[in-house]
Amino acid sequence: MFDGYTMGELGAIFAMQGFAGLILFSVYVLMALGLAIIFGQMGVINMAHGEFMILGAYVTYLCSLFFATFLPELFGVYFFVAIVLAFMASGSLGMAVEWGIIRHLYRRPLDTLLATWGLSLILQQVYRSVFGAREVGVRIPEWMRGSLQVTDLVEVPFNGLLLMTLTLCIAAGVYLMLYRSAWGQQVRAVMQNRVMADAVGINTGRTDRLTFGIGCGIAGIAGSAFTMVGSTGPTAGQLYIVDTFLVVVFGGAASLFGTIASAFSISQVQSVLEFFLSGSMAKVLTLLTVIIILMLRPQGLFTLKVRK
Amino acid sequence: MTRQYRLFTLEEAVNFALLALLIFVILPAMLDPFRLNLFGKYLTYAFVAVGLVLCWGAGGILSLGQGVFFGLGGYCMAMFLKLEASTPEATAIQSTPGIPDFMDWNRVTELPWWWEPFQSLPFTLVAIVAVPSAFAFVIGLAMFTRRVGGVYFAIITQAIAAILTILIIGQQGYTGGVNGMTDLRTLAGWDIRPDSAKLVLYFVNGALLFLCLLAGQWVRKGKVGRLLVAMRDQEDRVRFSGYNVANFKIFVFCLGAAFAAIGGAMFTLQVGFMSPTLIGIVPSIMMVIMCAVGGRHSLLGAVYGALIVNGAQTFFSEQMPELWLFAMGALFISVVMFFPTGLAGLYEDHIRPRLPGLRPRRPGRAEPIATAAAE
Amino acid sequence: MTPDTPSYATDFLLAVERLTVSFDGFKAVNDLSFYVDQDEIRVIIGPNGAGKTTVLDLICGRTRATSGSVRFKNQELLSMREDQIVHAGVGRKFQTPSIYDGLSVFENLELSYPGGYTVIGALAYKRSAEVMTRIEEVAELVFLSDLLDVRASSLSHGQKQWLEIGMLLIQDPQLLMLDEPVAGMSVAERKKTAELLNSIIKDRSVLVIEHDMNFVKDIAHKVTVLHQGKVLAEGSMEKVQSDPRVIEVYLGH
Numbered sequence: 001m002f003d004g005y006t007m008g009e010l011g012a013i014f015a016m017q018g019f020a021g022l023i024l025f026s027v028y029v030l031m032a033l034g035l036a037i038i039f040g041q042m043g044v045i046n047m048a049h050g051e052f053m054i055l056g057a058y059v060t061y062l063c064s065l066f067f068a069t070f071l072p073e074l075f076g077v078y079f080f081v082a083i084v085l086a087f088m089a090s091g092s093l094g095m096a097v098e099w100g101i102i103r104h105l106y107r108r109p110l111d112t113l114l115a116t117w118g119l120s121l122i123l124q125q126v127y128r129s130v131f132g133a134r135e136v137g138v139r140i141p142e143w144m145r146g147s148l149q150v151t152d153l154v155e156v157p158f159n160g161l162l163l164m165t166l167t168l169c170i171a172a173g174v175y176l177m178l179y180r181s182a183w184g185q186q187v188r189a190v191m192q193n194r195v196m197a198d199a200v201g202i203n204t205g206r207t208d209r210l211t212f213g214i215g216c217g218i219a220g221i222a223g224s225a226f227t228m229v230g231s232t233g234p235t236a237g238q239l240y241i242v243d244t245f246l247v248v249v250f251g252g253a254a255s256l257f258g259t260i261a262s263a264f265s266i267s268q269v270q271s272v273l274e275f276f277l278s279g280s281m282a283k284v285l286t287l288l289t290v291i292i293i294l295m296l297r298p299q300g301l302f303t304l305k306v307r308k
Numbered sequence: 309m310t311r312q313y314r315l316f317t318l319e320e321a322v323n324f325a326l327l328a329l330l331i332f333v334i335l336p337a338m339l340d341p342f343r344l345n346l347f348g349k350y351l352t353y354a355f356v357a358v359g360l361v362l363c364w365g366a367g368g369i370l371s372l373g374q375g376v377f378f379g380l381g382g383y384c385m386a387m388f389l390k391l392e393a394s395t396p397e398a399t400a401i402q403s404t405p406g407i408p409d410f411m412d413w414n415r416v417t418e419l420p421w422w423w424e425p426f427q428s429l430p431f432t433l434v435a436i437v438a439v440p441s442a443f444a445f446v447i448g449l450a451m452f453t454r455r456v457g458g459v460y461f462a463i464i465t466q467a468i469a470a471i472l473t474i475l476i477i478g479q480q481g482y483t484g485g486v487n488g489m490t491d492l493r494t495l496a497g498w499d500i501r502p503d504s505a506k507l508v509l510y511f512v513n514g515a516l517l518f519l520c521l522l523a524g525q526w527v528r529k530g531k532v533g534r535l536l537v538a539m540r541d542q543e544d545r546v547r548f549s550g551y552n553v554a555n556f557k558i559f560v561f562c563l564g565a566a567f568a569a570i571g572g573a574m575f576t577l578q579v580g581f582m583s584p585t586l587i588g589i590v591p592s593i594m595m596v597i598m599c600a601v602g603g604r605h606s607l608l609g610a611v612y613g614a615l616i617v618n619g620a621q622t623f624f625s626e627q628m629p630e631l632w633l634f635a636m637g638a639l640f641i642s643v644v645m646f647f648p649t650g651l652a653g654l655y656e657d658h659i660r661p662r663l664p665g666l667r668p669r670r671p672g673r674a675e676p677i678a679t680a681a682a683e
Numbered sequence: 684m685t686p687d688t689p690s691y692a693t694d695f696l697l698a699v700e701r702l703t704v705s706f707d708g709f710k711a712v713n714d715l716s717f718y719v720d721q722d723e724i725r726v727i728i729g730p731n732g733a734g735k736t737t738v739l740d741l742i743c744g745r746t747r748a749t750s751g752s753v754r755f756k757n758q759e760l761l762s763m764r765e766d767q768i769v770h771a772g773v774g775r776k777f778q779t780p781s782i783y784d785g786l787s788v789f790e791n792l793e794l795s796y797p798g799g800y801t802v803i804g805a806l807a808y809k810r811s812a813e814v815m816t817r818i819e820e821v822a823e824l825v826f827l828s829d830l831l832d833v834r835a836s837s838l839s840h841g842q843k844q845w846l847e848i849g850m851l852l853i854q855d856p857q858l859l860m861l862d863e864p865v866a867g868m869s870v871a872e873r874k875k876t877a878e879l880l881n882s883i884i885k886d887r888s889v890l891v892i893e894h895d896m897n898f899v900k901d902i903a904h905k906v907t908v909l910h911q912g913k914v915l916a917e918g919s920m921e922k923v924q925s926d927p928r929v930i931e932v933y934l935g936h
Contacts, residue, residue, distance in 0.1 A: 045459055047593075104645055109459055110370050111644045114600055117593055118640030125633035242470045242589060245463045280478030287471045291464055295450040298460060531799055531808040534790050538783040545781040545847075548743060549795045549854060550769035559802045 013275055021271030023160045023229055026167040028263035030222030031240055032247040033174050036259040038215035039248055041178075041191050042208065044102055045113040048120035049244065050237025052094060052216040055123070056086035056223025057232040058131060064138040064227075076141045079224075083166075086224040087217040094216025098209045106208075120238070127234035135233035159228045166225055170218060175256055177214070187211050246290050266290060315529055319663075324521070327608055331514045341503040348510040348578045350618035353378075354517055355571025357599040357610035358524055359564030364596070365604035366528055367560045368540040369457065373465030374568050374595045376472050377440040379587030381569025383476075383483075384439055386582040387423060388432040389492035389500075390484075409491070414481030423482075429496050436573045437566050444565030448558035455554075466589055473588035488583025492576065500577055513574045517611070520567045524607045527563065536560060568595075601643050603652025612651055688752045688759045696721045696888050697742070697858055702751035704741060711737045713912035715751070719858070724889045726899045728923075729909035730932055735892045736778060738909070739860050742890075743775040744768045755858060766800065774856030778863050778892075780843035784836035788827055788846060791835050792818045795850035817853065825849035825879065841872035845879065852883055859883075860890045865898060877901065908932070 005013065031053055038046050046052075060082040067078035097119065105112045140159060147157040178184040186207045190197040198204050226232070247266055251258030266286060273282035316324065335347055356374050363369045396406040404417045411419070425431045447468065451461055476483045484490070492500070499505055527533055535556055539546050546553055576582045585591070594617065602613020620639065624632030647653055689700060697719040704712045712734045719725050727735050740746040742753050744765040753760040760768050783791050796817065799808040822828045825845040830838065835846060844864065851859060864880060865873045877898055884902065893899050899906065899920065906923045908916040916926045923929055 039459075043459075045462070101641060101645065108648070110462065111648065113370075113372075113459075113462065114593075114597060115641050115644040117597075118637040118644070120637075121633045121640070122637035125630070125637070128633075129630065238589075242463075242467050246467055249460060249463055278478060280474050284471050284475050284478065287467055287474075291467055291471075294460075294464060295454065295456070298451070298454045298456040527806070531794075531805040532802070534786060534794060535805060537785045538791075538794055541783040541785050542781050544745065544765075544777070545783065545850075546794070547765040548745075548769055548775045549850065550766050550797065550800050552764065552766045552800070555802050556805070 014272065017272045017275045018268060019156055019160060020274075021268040022164055024271055025264050025267035026160075026163045027222060027226055027229070027240070028244065028247050028267050029167050029171060029260055030225055031219060031244040032251070032259050032263050033171060033256070034215040034218035034222065035244050035248050036251070036256060037174070037178070037218070038212060039245075040255070040259075041187055042106075042211055042215075043109050043191070044106070044212070045109055045116065045245075046215075047113055047117040047241060048097075048123060048237075049116075049216075049219050050239070050241040051120045051123035051127075052090045052219040052237075053223035053226065053240070054127060054232060054234070054237040055090050055093060056220030057227050057236070058127065058136075058223075059086040059089045059220065060224040060227045061131075061136050061138050061232060068139065076143055079141065079228075083221055083224045086220040088220075090220025090223070091213045091217030094219075095209050095213035097216075098212035102212060103205065103208060124234045124238075131234070133234060135231040135236070137231040138227045140228060163225050163228055166221075170221060171256075171260060174218065178256065183207075183210065243287075246287065246294075250290050250294060315525060320525075323608055324525075327521075327611060328518065331517070332511070336507070336510070341506060344510055345503075345506045345578060346622065347615070348506070348513050349575060350615050351513055351517055351611070352571040352575040352578065353595060353598055353618060354611040354614035355520055355574070356564075356568040356595045357602060357614045358517075358520055358607055359567035360596060360599040361602075361604060361607050361610045362524055362527065362536075362560050362567075363564040364599065365606070366533060366536040366540075367557060368536075369557055369561060370462045370596065371465045371561065371564065372462045372589070372592050372596060373467075373469040374564065375587035375589075375592035376465075376469050377444060377565040377568035378572035378575070378591075378595070379472065379476075379582070379584070380440040380443060380572065381436045382572030382576045382582040382586070383489070384426070384432055384436045384569075385573035385576040386489040386492060387426040388429065389495060389576065390489050391423065391427055392495070393491060393493045408484070408489075410484040410487070410489075411481055414485075416481040420482055436569055440565045440569035440572075441562045444562045445558060448561040449554075452554035452557040452561075457557075466592065469587065469589050469592045473584045476584040476587075484583075486584060488581055488585070489576075490581040490583075492580050495577065501580065506578060509574070509578050513578065516570055516574065520570065521607055521611070523563075524567075527560075528607070532556065532559070597640055597643075599650075600648075601639070601650050603650030603655075605649065606652030609650055609652030609655075616651070687750055688754065688761075692757050693718070693754060695719060696723075696756060697890070698752075698754040699738075699742070700752045700754075702738070702741060702753060703749050704737060704746060705749045711912055712741065712748075715909075715913060717907055717914060717917065719888055719890060722886065722888055724884055724891070724902055724904045726891045726893055726903040726906050727909060728893065728899065728906060729915070732911075733909040734912040735909055736862055737912075739775060739862055739890070739892065742768075743773055743860065745775075769854070769856070770800070772857035773860065774851045774854050774858070775860045776847050776851055776862060776864060778866065780840065780847050782835045782838075782843055782846050782850070784834070786835060787832050788822070788835055788838070789818060789831040791846055792821060792849055792853055795853045797854060821849045821852050824852065824882070826875065841868045841876070844868065844872075844876065848876075848879065848883070856887065858888045858890065862892045863894065864891065865893070865895055873898075 031049065034052070035046065035049050038044050038049070060079070063078055063082035063085060067075045067081075101115050101119065102112060105115060143158070145158065178187065186197070186202050189202060190204050190207050194204055223232075230236075243266070247263045248259055250266065251260070251262030269289065270282055270286040273285055277285070331351070336344060339347060356378050360371070360374060363371055390408045394406060394408045399405045399407070399409060399412070402409065402412040404412055407416065407419050426435070447465070451464065456464065477486045480486070494500060500509065535546065535551065539553055539556065543553055572582070575586070598613040598617040599610050600613070601617050602611065603609030617639075621632065621636065624635045643650060649656070687701065695718040699718070700716045702712055702715045703710060715734075715738065727738065729735050737746060741748050742760060744760065744763060748761050751761070755771055755773060758771055760771070760773070763771070783794070786794070793810070793814065796814050799805045819828070819831075822831055825848055827842065827846060827849065830842070835843065838846060848864065861880070865876050868876060873895075881902065891902070903920055905918065906920050907914055908923055908926075908929050910932050915932060916923050916929050
């Protein structure tokens with residue numbers, strides 16, 4: 001499959017595909033971070049996670065329309081406003097869902113899967129009714145459109161760079177929250193022993209709601225970032241949900257570092273394969289590899305051996 | 309000894325008989341051929357739901373990839389029918405006559421080797437059950453011997469459903485791609501398209517469904533069924549009583565796959581095509597929902613669940629296309645939240661106590677499932 | 684992990700040698716060796732966290748060892764699956780009663796009756812008169828005769844412990860491992876259980892973890908004291924009780 005390429009070209013291809021892979025990686029990480037919190041820490045399977053992401057994307061879309069119409073002089077920075085709004089929108093919807101549905105199902109993880117699936121159907125229909133069935137795209141501000149010419153053959157688009165920076169910041173933020181803040185300590189305490197956490201005075205109900213909300217909020221940011229590289233439709237979220245779950249499981253559900261590492265390897269393999277094979281075969285091979293590795297190492301890549 | 313083993317209690321026998329009455333007498337008498345065929349289609353999903361009652365309800369193994377087995381069965385059947393419909397005479401206008409039309413469109417000039425055996429009806433009939441069961445066996449062997457279960461199993465089977473769909477769509481020269489296999493005509497010379505044939509197929513379908521129900525009942529009432537319950541409660545205890553837990557899980561998963569595959573084959577026959585949109589992630593979850601609506605612990609409930617969910621889907625999408633996703637979404641959420649034992653649970657709690665001569669069951673019957681499904 | 688099985692044969696029923704398990708660097712059991720004779724009743728005692736339950740877990744295959752060897756009738760257990768270890772003749776009772784809540788007492792006992800272990804075997808299984816008689820005998824022994832058709836979930840804590848003991852009796856293992864069989868029982872239940880254990884430990888070797896010293900004194904042939912994953916002392920109850928290191932571990936700090 002390498003016929004007809006010189007070494008230099010191959011290098012450039014790998015670099016460019018590698019970069020394309022990094023963009024995919026960023027989307028995966030942002031989606032997976034939210035899921036890793038919800039699934040890894042709370043044990044809830046949120047099949048509507050993709051729809052929370054799409055909510056963020058639609059908020060960004062609305063925001064871009066609003067700025068283009070009313071504040072054209074500030075259009076360059078709308079994206080940053082959109083990120084915050086996307087986080088808040090998805091986050092508050094997440095908290096509402098936690099209160100209305102999820103909290104009744106904590107002891108039945110497989111049932112959360114079915115209920116959130118129902119929720120995802122409803123959300124999809126809402127999006128379709130409000131925004132129409134057609135995909136919508138946002139206008140990217142001027143300054144984000146250029147690209148950085150690294151060598152003759154390799155160029156790196158700005159929006160990709162921005163996306164990656166954003167991903168790194170969010171990942172660092174999540175890490176700090178989960179492992180360095182009082183909230184993180186409470187979350188982990190509740191997950192490890194709910195009854196005990198309750199007994200020592202942690203408001204478990206509030207912690208759960210906040211955790212779910214933050215996980216969904218991060219999905220909203222993922223959706224916001226997603227608009228930089230693709231268009232948004234009512235069912236776009238569903239396309240990513242399986243991949244994202246695999247990323248989380250592959251990384252070892254409770255490990256943030258694992259989530260990032262697994263998002264990295266999966267996205268890199270997929271985008272490099274994509275150049276040489278058809279997109280569908282690349283995806284099949286990637287998923288298959290992940291599944292086979294998971295069969296050999298079901299606990300995921302990064303988990304500790306613990307005393308039962 | 310009152311403890312002697314029996315396949316049916318009187319009550320169960322009556323319920324089986326009522327379902328038989330519905331499927332074999334009431335529906336055919338009430339419905340026109342078009343609607344009856346539609347119900348025949350719904351009932352093909354009942355095979356999957358019955359299999360899920362065994363895997364999920366009895367065994368605690370939730371597979372989100374039952375569409376895979378449904379699809380493999382359906383595709384095996386479709387391949388045979390497609391080959392029979394692609395005689396050199398019927399396909400004379402193609403650049404390569406004698407191969408399925410979609411192959412010709414995709415410039416495939418020779419029948420692939422793995423299509424060859426599907427010229428034979430006996431081979432096809434065996435393959436319909438054997439291929440999906442073997443696939444389930446491989447998955448089960450890999451997962452259950454390594455103690456992958458619960459949520460992880462669900463996610464991995466879902467990914468397998470995604471892979472199969474992408475593969476079928478991507479390899480359209482060999483599979484018919486996203487359109488699937490269409491234009492199926494005869495089964496060993498017998499035209500499957502007229503109403504009379506559909507009526508026959510409906511009854512065949514019903515009979516096969518009852519065979520599966522009986523097999524399911526037999527497994528559940530026997531030692532294997534009790535072992536499955538035991539595994540759900542205390543998997544370690546079962547191991548330390550000397551059983552290799554993985555083997556029993558593999559068995560019940562394969563059984564569920566075989567049921568689903570028969571359903572898939574009957575779908576192809578009754579509806580006249582098979583396509584990847586029927587077997588991916590979304591349809592696979594729908595199958596689980598049918599089982600949940602009917603009651604995940606009740607074989608008969610699963611059949612009613614399949615009828616109701618599919619019926620509702622048809623009704624809503626015909627009557628109010630904009631609202632049907634709302635209605636379905638609300639149905640799933642409310643079943644999970646308010647009726648986790650489904651229709652069968654409603655029957656247990658509300659109808660059964662009012663029936664003459666039936667004492668209410670001992671307490672502790674309704675709940676243990678939910679917690680056992682965890683992990 | 685490959686067990687380091689020594690090449691020589693041993694006369695002991697159970698030979699645990701240089702057994703080590705490490706959880707993420709922490710050695711819960713560390714280079715542990717001890718031997719159990721045919722028909723011997725051995726009690727393992729030790730402070731919390733000494734690795735007592737872990738030793739039982741390692742022997743019955745629930746936890747995988749890092750290194751060492753466990754031989755039962757000269758068969759290496761460490762490379763066997765849990766069900767194979769059971770077939771070799773080792774039975775295990777857990778600390779918290781481990782029974783099938785969703786099944787009746789009768790069915791609980793029935794599933795422990797040897798045979799029908801394979802899928803085919805289970806499919807072909809018939810509830811014979813022989814099985815029923817045996818179940819009734821055992822139920823009598825564990826004080827559950829009147830409760831055979833009751834769901835196990837509605838038993839009291841003590842009855843659940845008895846049921847699990849009954850399940851092991853039906854299994855009839857050559858080596859019976861009991862993890863705190865009288866923990867959490869009322870005084871009356873405790874007494875009944877002690878009688879029960881005394882009657883069932885005949886004709887087999889028993890490995891018991893127990894805290895109740897009166898109970899230990901009653902039944903133990905030999906006592907092994909574990910501390911930090913190692914054997915601290917071993918011998919008769921009197922000898923162990925007078926060992927200054929044991930007193931230090933139990934009463935020190």
